[in-house]
Amino acid sequence: MKLEIKNVTKKFKEKKAVSQFSMVLEIGQCVGLIGPNGAGKSTLIKIIADILHTDEGEVLLEGKNISKMKREIGYLPQYPNFYEWMTAKETLLFMGQLSGISKKELIKEIPIMLAKVGLSGEENEKVRTFSGGMKQRLGIAQALLHKPAFIVMDEPVSALDPIGRREVLNLIQEIKKETTILLSTHILSDAEEICERFVIIKNGLKIEDTTMIDLISRNSKPVVCVEITPNDKFWIDIVKVLPYVKSAETIGNKVKITLDDIAEHKNKLIQNALENNVDIIRFEMDNNETLEEIFLKLVVGA
Numbered sequence: 001m002k003l004e005i006k007n008v009t010k011k012f013k014e015k016k017a018v019s020q021f022s023m024v025l026e027i028g029q030c031v032g033l034i035g036p037n038g039a040g041k042s043t044l045i046k047i048i049a050d051i052l053h054t055d056e057g058e059v060l061l062e063g064k065n066i067s068k069m070k071r072e073i074g075y076l077p078q079y080p081n082f083y084e085w086m087t088a089k090e091t092l093l094f095m096g097q098l099s100g101i102s103k104k105e106l107i108k109e110i111p112i113m114l115a116k117v118g119l120s121g122e123e124n125e126k127v128r129t130f131s132g133g134m135k136q137r138l139g140i141a142q143a144l145l146h147k148p149a150f151i152v153m154d155e156p157v158s159a160l161d162p163i164g165r166r167e168v169l170n171l172i173q174e175i176k177k178e179t180t181i182l183l184s185t186h187i188l189s190d191a192e193e194i195c196e197r198f199v200i201i202k203n204g205l206k207i208e209d210t211t212m213i214d215l216i217s218r219n220s221k222p223v224v225c226v227e228i229t230p231n232d233k234f235w236i237d238i239v240k241v242l243p244y245v246k247s248a249e250t251i252g253n254k255v256k257i258t259l260d261d262i263a264e265h266k267n268k269l270i271q272n273a274l275e276n277n278v279d280i281i282r283f284e285m286d287n288n289e290t291l292e293e294i295f296l297k298l299v300v301g302a
């Protein structure tokens with residue numbers, strides 16, 4: 001099963017919130033939709049959740065229009081709207097019935113879902129008394145209640161304090177094992193921890209669709225630093241003549257090696273060291289920008 005977002009454009013009056021946006025989400029993935037405030041994340045997510053409709057383009061699930069496949073999508077809004085006077089159990093009962101699940105089914109499923117999101121024992125507490133993290137976990141329970149194949153979450157941790165953030169990130173790690181996830185955030189480090197793939201959006205346009213390792217490799221100097229033991233210094237002469245090595249410079253027990261292409265040759269170099277029984281004490285990519293710096297450069301253009 002796959003979710004296809006095809007050339008989606010959404011305008012609010014003359015303002016294009018999302019512009020010609022395409023991406024494919026395969027089952028099993030956990031993808032971060034990352035972009036600054038106003039980039040178009042919530043608009044795109046609402047289109048996927050079939051809450052907003054496109055001006056151009058379409059969203060397909062298994063080749064069918066998303067409106068016909070709503071059952072397979074769970075949605076956690078950026079600002080979930082709970083009735084503070086309801087208990088956790090009442091909330092799920094109410095929202096579950098709104099989304100067409102029978103009361104009988106809900107009575108069976110709600111305790112299982114509350115246990116899953118770590119709210120067993122809180123089922124009869126009013127939402128008013130819940131912390132931010134608990135509310136967000138209740139929101140995730142509501143999004144998963146009808147057992148969708150995909151869940152889209154709009155900034156699930158952005159507004160939480162560090163404890164709430166940790167609770168929700170841990171929960172997402174669990175959900176990820178059985179549900180395909182698209183989550184948005186304007187804080188890169190939130191996605192860094194849980195997503196394998198990053199899609200970066202800016203001014204409604206997709207500007208990147210990549211993995212963390214690719215992003216780091218592409219923005220790194222092709223230099224690695226390898227620390228070896230004095231006994232293994234013979235390896236430096238081997239390294240110098242490797243076809244993909246431009247230069248190797250010795251600094252104490254460290255060798256600074258410039259490669260042709262870091263992504264392609266880094267692992268080859270490690271393999272060569274192992275084949276020569278070289279004891280690697282430390283292996284580092286040199287002078288790397290952090291993911292945060294790369295992200296800032298992409299979205300701010302600094």
Ligand code: ADP
Pocket residue numbers: 012015016017035036037038039040041042043044
């Ligand atoms: P993000 O979630 O990335 O912060 P949004 O999707 O909420 O971004 O907004 C994208 C752009 O569309 C912003 O410029 C925002 O002001 C505008 N926008 C969003 N929703 C509406 C709306 N209902 N009416 C008018 N403009 C909107």
Ligand code: MG
Pocket residue numbers: 041042043078154155
């Ligand atoms: Mg938003």
